[in-house]
Amino acid sequence: MGNLKGRDLLRMTDFSPEEIKQLLALAKQLKNQEISLKCPKVLGLLFYKASTRTRVSFSVAMYQLGGQVIDLNPNVTQVGRGEPISDTARVLDRYLDILAVRTFQQADLETFASYAKIPVINALSDLEHPCQVLADLLTIQECFGSLSGVSVAYLGDGNNVAHSLLLGCVQMGMNIRIACPPGYEPDRSIVEEAKEIAVDNAQIELTQDAKAAVKQAQVIYTDVWASMGQESMADARIPVFQPYQVNEELFADADPNAIALHCLPAHREEEITEAVLEGSHSRVWDQAENRMHAQKALLASLLGAET
Numbered sequence: 001m002g003n004l005k006g007r008d009l010l011r012m013t014d015f016s017p018e019e020i021k022q023l024l025a026l027a028k029q030l031k032n033q034e035i036s037l038k039c040p041k042v043l044g045l046l047f048y049k050a051s052t053r054t055r056v057s058f059s060v061a062m063y064q065l066g067g068q069v070i071d072l073n074p075n076v077t078q079v080g081r082g083e084p085i086s087d088t089a090r091v092l093d094r095y096l097d098i099l100a101v102r103t104f105q106q107a108d109l110e111t112f113a114s115y116a117k118i119p120v121i122n123a124l125s126d127l128e129h130p131c132q133v134l135a136d137l138l139t140i141q142e143c144f145g146s147l148s149g150v151s152v153a154y155l156g157d158g159n160n161v162a163h164s165l166l167l168g169c170v171q172m173g174m175n176i177r178i179a180c181p182p183g184y185e186p187d188r189s190i191v192e193e194a195k196e197i198a199v200d201n202a203q204i205e206l207t208q209d210a211k212a213a214v215k216q217a218q219v220i221y222t223d224v225w226a227s228m229g230q231e232s233m234a235d236a237r238i239p240v241f242q243p244y245q246v247n248e249e250l251f252a253d254a255d256p257n258a259i260a261l262h263c264l265p266a267h268r269e270e271e272i273t274e275a276v277l278e279g280s281h282s283r284v285w286d287q288a289e290n291r292m293h294a295q296k297a298l299l300a301s302l303l304g305a306e307t
Ligand code: CP
Pocket: 050, 051, 052, 053, 054, 055, 124, 132, 263, 264, 265
């Protein structure tokens, strides 16, 4: 895992397929084995948006590695009052060993990374959510034994989670169909990038037909219809996205062993029904747990811990 030491994770494509494989193998290993950082390290969490899973799983992972966590809430630090990111990043760099940032603009993450020499992790931006997808890949690998050739259907908004999922899937040789209402497709540039980096003939299909997307799919994945920062659009989106709801009916056309994933938090009876979320196909609680294992492997790798 030495090859990841000191690196940033701002985009899903910042790690090669081989590096993702190694990280997932380490995450699997760390489920049963304790490791400690060579000397106690400090992780800063700078979150401009709400978070339960990311905040707590990063914190617990760091504590279990023997490290410490500082919550750099922007409401009580100067960056929230307008101190430039470039200044904040250079100062935090002198104190911390690693920094996870949850923010709106991907460009702000790039600024943090360019001014801080310590590793900077994207804990969610409007563009991507790579930490989520590392845990998703771990969950899919646990369910199907491998990743290559697994078929994933993502239904709903072409958002940050969809972007990282698309990129992560094609990096691992998986097939992905994305079904979105017109006008809510993933960014064209991300789709083009995914086509360029697809390995082992990984197939990408964009459609407006939810039923066609889930045909024979092994994984059916959804996320909220309005992301953080889009709250004012939430009500207007409900009728537009209704045909993309993940419900039990859809599983009739999927692979018999298909699993349902959702990054959470979920809005029951909107993007996913209660019956699916709490039903036999659901793996969402294992998926949420895997955030911690995947991020522990990530922290250990970026900080150069020894197993
Ligand atoms: N899935 C996810 O990132 O959850 P939180 O917003 O609770 O961190």
